[in-house]
Amino acid sequence: MFSAIATGLLLAPVVLSHGIITTPPSRAIGPAISTACGQAITSAIKSDNTSYVEQLTKLASADSKFNPAACDLYLCKGLQFSDNSANVQTWKAGDVVPIKIWLRIPHEGIANVSIVSTKQNKKVGDFLKLWTAGYAPGKSTNDVPLSQREFSVTVPSGLETTCANAGDCVLQWWWLGTAAKQTYESCVDFKIAGSAAYQGVEFTA
Numbered sequence: 375m376f377s378a379i380a381t382g383l384l385l386a387p388v389v390l391s392h393g394i395i396t397t398p399p400s401r402a403i404g405p406a407i408s409t410a411c412g413q414a415i416t417s418a419i420k421s422d423n424t425s426y427v428e429q430l431t432k433l434a435s436a437d438s439k440f441n442p443a444a445c446d447l448y449l450c451k452g453l454q455f456s457d458n459s460a461n462v463q464t465w466k467a468g469d470v471v472p473i474k475i476w477l478r479i480p481h482e483g484i485a486n487v488s489i490v491s492t493k494q495n496k497k498v499g500d501f502l503k504l505w506t507a508g509y510a511p512g513k514s515t516n517d518v519p520l521s522q523r524e525f526s527v528t529v530p531s532g533l534e535t536t537c538a539n540a541g542d543c544v545l546q547w548w549w550l551g552t553a554a555k556q557t558y559e560s561c562v563d564f565k566i567a568g569s570a571a572y573q574g575v576e577f578t579a
């Protein structure tokens with residue numbers, strides 16, 4: 375797989391496919407990622423939207439149009455909010471959000487789900503899900519325990535300011551196949567709904 379990618383061959387998506395969030399809708403390509411990340415990365419994600427970060431970093435190093443200031447491949451694989459601004463979930467603390475992962479090819483490793491502040495690419499609060507070993511074992515989708523592919527997370531409290539605006543935060547699923555050394559990321563854009571109970575002086579500053 376690595377040598378095929380190194381020589382620039384694009385295999386059929388079914389061969390390369392690994393994993394992505396399918397519910398809620400996750401970040402996808404659009405015009406902004408071409409500008410930020412260059413056409414090679416855009417084409418790679420278009421051909422396989424479950425591709426892994428290390429493949430994309432190789433493409434980046436060979437593309438003069440890759441702009442590292444605008445394209446952080448370790449944040450949602452460089453997928454841009456402005457391409458996804460029509461697809462923002464609105465949540466409030468305590469909401470239980472069902473997540474579905476399309477995990478096409480397993481690579482056993484570690485994984486987590488967290489809220490990430492996009493400005494600093496920094497986790498906000500505790501992990502919402504955490505697998506410290508044994509994530510995505512086996513050879514095909516059905517080898518992976520259903521609980522690793524379909525689960526729910528509870529929207530934490532304390533995000534009302536940090537994640538008030540669409541684009542400021544994402545829910546990110548992150549998975550590292552430890553032997554394969556392949557990193558997967560998939561992001562859901564969301565904002566925290568304003569609460570009538572808090573429209574007082576505390577939140578007007």
Ligand SMILES: [Cu+2]
Pocket residue numbers: 375392479481554556
């Ligand atoms: Cu792989």
